[in-house]
Amino acid sequence: MVARVTAILFVGDVVGSAGRRTARALIPALRDELAADFVVVNGENAAGGLGITPDTAEELFAAGADAITLGNHTYRQREVWGYLDTEPRIVRPANFLPTQPGHGTCVVERDGQTLGVVNLSGNLFMQAATPAFVAIEQALAEVADADQVLVDMHAEATSEKVALGWHLDGRVTAVVGTHTHVPTNDARVLPGGTAYITDAGMTGARGGVIGVRREQSIAVMRTQMPMRYDSADEDPWLMGVLIRASGPRRAGSIEPLLRPAP
Numbered sequence: 001m002v003a004r005v006t007a008i009l010f011v012g013d014v015v016g017s018a019g020r021r022t023a024r025a026l027i028p029a030l031r032d033e034l035a036a037d038f039v040v041v042n043g044e045n046a047a048g049g050l051g052i053t054p055d056t057a058e059e060l061f062a063a064g065a066d067a068i069t070l071g072n073h074t075y076r077q078r079e080v081w082g083y084l085d086t087e088p089r090i091v092r093p094a095n096f097l098p099t100q101p102g103h104g105t106c107v108v109e110r111d112g113q114t115l116g117v118v119n120l121s122g123n124l125f126m127q128a129a130t131p132a133f134v135a136i137e138q139a140l141a142e143v144a145d146a147d148q149v150l151v152d153m154h155a156e157a158t159s160e161k162v163a164l165g166w167h168l169d170g171r172v173t174a175v176v177g178t179h180t181h182v183p184t185n186d187a188r189v190l191p192g193g194t195a196y197i198t199d200a201g202m203t204g205a206r207g208g209v210i211g212v213r214r215e216q217s218i219a220v221m222r223t224q225m226p227m228r229y230d231s232a233d234e235d236p237w238l239m240g241v242l243i244r245a246s247g248p249r250r251a252g253s254i255e256p257l258l259r260p261a262p
């Protein structure tokens, strides 16, 4: 039997309306061009740059996302709390408290193939109930039957993301980092067969400061005074990675994707 190659497109943090517009404009064509079986999108900044709402989540699903991952801004928009409990395809970090809304894993199916999606939060400079490296075991048990597994490690510290890649090497198809909104140049398949990148980057305006209007960000840094932040619009790009599997829970390749909005 010839093993079928599964391709997974992972899209980095979608930021604000510019990010959503870019996702809508590019994901359907990318799915065709790359023959992607699955599309996973980090949506933690989809609503005005902070958090996600049911409407913006539906917009990402309509654009072609099979699953949405989140991060430290998960609960910023109160109206999404109930939605996180009822929509199986959206996941928040698995190492949040069980009493917090939502769930940390999901399994999506397409053409007879299944993809398990796990979201984790780093523990350095971030609020998460339990260590990612402990919570991952229960999370993997929840997706034990999936053909492929992708883990989105939403973390500030590069060390936590690198360590998780090594920790899961040979056990999952891919470990992708998110949160910094800046793509790293270290995409590779680790020796055990797990595709890895420290940060996939963002889908949003490169003309800003990690998605925020640059004049506002610079003013806060210069004056040391608080100020309102709005999402930037200038020069939006889609950033992410394409992972091709080589067998069950094994990657053959991972390639970065950097595409300007049309």
Ligand SMILES: [Fe+2]
Pocket: 013, 044, 045, 071, 179, 180, 181
């Ligand atoms: Fe983000």
Ligand SMILES: [Fe+2]
Pocket: 044, 071, 072, 073, 154, 178, 179, 180
């Ligand atoms: Fe984040």
